[in-house]
Amino acid sequence: MKRFTMEEVGWTPRIPPVQAETASPAQLAALEACPPAQRRSTYFLTLAQDPASLGERGALFNSVMYAPRGLPRADREFSTAVVSMANGCVYCTSVHARRFTELSKQREAMQRVLDEGHAVETDPRRRAIADFSEKLTLTPGAVSAADLAPLRAVGMDDLEVLDLIHSIAMFANANRLMQSLGETEG
Numbered sequence: 106m107k108r109f110t111m112e113e114v115g116w117t118p119r120i121p122p123v124q125a126e127t128a129s130p131a132q133l134a135a136l137e138a139c140p141p142a143q144r145r146s147t148y149f150l151t152l153a154q155d156p157a158s159l160g161e162r163g164a165l166f167n168s169v170m171y172a173p174r175g176l177p178r179a180d181r182e183f184s185t186a187v188v189s190m191a192n193g194c195v196y197c198t199s200v201h202a203r204r205f206t207e208l209s210k211q212r213e214a215m216q217r218v219l220d221e222g223h224a225v226e227t228d229p230r231r232r233a234i235a236d237f238s239e240k241l242t243l244t245p246g247a248v249s250a251a252d253l254a255p256l257r258a259v260g261m262d263d264l265e266v267l268d269l270i271h272s273i274a275m276f277a278n279a280n281r282l283m284q285s286l287g288e289t290e291g
Contacts, residue, residue, distance in 0.1 A: 107193055109219040111202045111212070114195055115290035116283065122150035131156040138163035140171070151286055166279075169271045176261075176268035179208035183231055184238040184269055185276045186215070187223050191242040192280040195289045230259040234269065241273045 123132050125145060135156035136144045140163070143149050152159045170181055182205035189197035202219060206212040217225050223235035233255040241248050256266055283289075 107195055109190055109195060109198045109202070111199060111206065111215065111219065113203075114199050116148055116196050116287050117290055118147055118151040118287040120151060120154065120286065122147050123153040125150065128153065129156070132159075135160035135163065138167070140167060148283065148287070152282070162278075166275060169268075169275045172268070174268075175264040176272070179205055180230070180234055180265075181268065181272045182208060183215075184234050184272050185279075187218070187235045187238040188242045188273050188276040189280055190219075190223070191239045192276070192284070194280040194283055196283055197276065197280055230261075233259045233261075237269065238273050241270065242277065 125133075125136075128136070132153040136149060136153055136159070138160045139149050149159070149163075152162070170185075171178070182201045186198050186201040186205055189195075189201060198219070202215050206215050209215075214226070214228065214231070218235070223232070223239060226232040226235050237248075237252055237256055240252060253266060256269070261269070
């Protein structure tokens, strides 16, 4: 079983990242579309090998993860940590577990999930988010309208449910990119 953590972990790419000092104007523009803290990360510099794709991905990522409406950001971060765990992506799990704890101040709750899995979650809203996130990640074809009932029962409206689905789908892509383009260290 993989060990998930809130500690920072490294990542080594399998293809060379773009060097910021020699990046083309298109590569630099694509990096500018990414979240500011990530623009110089090895991962995003690797994705900059394809600037058109990175530019579109960066804009979509910002819209899905940082939009000021719908699902609270802490819930998005919690969901993406659960998705990343289900996909076995140690790097993304660590990043989004930290972001969740920064936003929610619920470090102990996140640590329990990392150590024991999301089934230990006792908060009804987070448990509903975690159960749905894992099911959509592992068995997307099995998700039905009935799977939305627990989300509705904890008060989620249509926009929050849609935001949750967007964040889960975004991390199906993000985890696959991270895992196939390189290896987690640490």
